[in-house]
Amino acid sequence: xxxxxxxxxxxxxxxxxxxxxxxxxxxxxxxxxxxxxxxxxxxxxxxxxxxxxxxxxxxxxxxxxxxxxxxxxxxxxxxxxxxxxxxxxxxxxxxxxxxxxxxxxxxxxxxxxxxxxxxxxxxxxxxxxxxxxxxxxxxxxxxxxxxxxxxxxxxxxxxxxxxxxxxxxxxxxxxxxxxxxxxxxxxxxxxxxxxxxxxxxxxxxxxxxxxxxxxxxxxxxxxxxxxxxxxxxxxxxxxxxxxxxxxxxxxxxxxxxxxxxxxxxxxxxxxxxxxxxxxxxxxxxxxxxxxxxxxxxxxxx
Numbered sequence: 001x002x003x004x005x006x007x008x009x010x011x012x013x014x015x016x017x018x019x020x021x022x023x024x025x026x027x028x029x030x031x032x033x034x035x036x037x038x039x040x041x042x043x044x045x046x047x048x049x050x051x052x053x054x055x056x057x058x059x060x061x062x063x064x065x066x067x068x069x070x071x072x073x074x075x076x077x078x079x080x081x082x083x084x085x086x087x088x089x090x091x092x093x094x095x096x097x098x099x100x101x102x103x104x105x106x107x108x109x110x111x112x113x114x115x116x117x118x119x120x121x122x123x124x125x126x127x128x129x130x131x132x133x134x135x136x137x138x139x140x141x142x143x144x145x146x147x148x149x150x151x152x153x154x155x156x157x158x159x160x161x162x163x164x165x166x167x168x169x170x171x172x173x174x175x176x177x178x179x180x181x182x183x184x185x186x187x188x189x190x191x192x193x194x195x196x197x198x199x200x201x202x203x204x205x206x207x208x209x210x211x212x213x214x215x216x217x218x219x220x221x222x223x224x225x226x227x228x229x230x231x232x233x234x235x236x237x238x239x240x241x242x243x244x245x246x247x248x249x250x251x252x253x254x255x256x257x258x259x260x261x262x263x264x265x266x267x268x269x270x271x272x273x274x275x276x277x278x279x280x281x282x283x284x285x286x287x288x289x290x291x292x293x294x295x296x297x298x299x300x301x
Contacts, residue, residue: 014039014049016080019058022070023084031067075226076143077125077253085258093150093261094120102129104149105206105220111151112216118153119268121261130222144226145242146257150264152217154272161214163280164271165191165205168219170283171263172203176223179256180247186289193223194289198241200224219264226250 057074193201224242270276
């Protein structure tokens with residue numbers, strides 16, 4: 001690890017520790033001396049880090065002889081906040097955040113090619129070349145939405161992970177339903193999440209198979225969280241929606257990201273360790289957007 005990378009990691013850890021301490025204070029003040037002691041830096045050093053967090057959308061109240069308290073959080077993705085919510089859920093991922101990237105799935109491929117150890121997650125606020133199934137483009141220009149990829153290295157026989165994407169859809173749909181009280185979220189086979197016939201998320205699973213073993217699983221998902229469907233491109237406007245539009249009010253995007261990561265991790269774990277006591281058919285049925293519908297299947301010509 002070079003010096004610059006070490007500094008970036010140290011800075012991210014310091015920011016996380018400040019936010020974690022202030023969030024756990026539940027609106028009370030925390031003295032600058034306490035934060036300085038935790039970080040092993042000076043009080044002016046603490047102020048510098050607080051000011052850097054302000055640049056990323058956080059707001060703090062500072063009172064002499066009382067310290068700091070957190071008064072507002074950013075409305076867009078911040079990796080320290082995702083990490084905080086994930087930790088509260090009892091889960092953990094190494095998170096790599098990119099404000100803008102071509103594709104989170106592509107970046108996961110680059111990271112594994114460089115020797116990075118799985119599992120880890122790639123999160124971005126904007127994709128310039130987001131992609132879906134069958135090479136289709138995925139509109140991903142809004143920082144109000146969530147674009148993430150999780151990479152696993154299962155090294156197990158292919159048949160053992162065949163239903164992974166379906167289980168991921170089930171667990172993610174259930175996790176997102178916890179944020180939505182007004183409507184039922186559904187899965188349109190094989191990889192779309194919908195509400196009342198409008199798509200708000202899409203999943204893309206890619207795998208590297210070697211000698212009948214699945215070496216890597218790259219699971220990507222794009223979720224329209226707080227964007228306005230009226231701002232979508234014309235070609236998708238009439239068939240797409242967002243969780244904000246469904247719910248009638250904005251969601252905490254960092255909490256949503258943590259819930260999705262935890263759900264994907266649960267789906268992966270239960271797919272490989274045999275601990276899932278549910279039957280796939282029974283779990284899928286109540287969430288299926290196609291249940292009771294007439295469908296047409298094409299095979300070849």
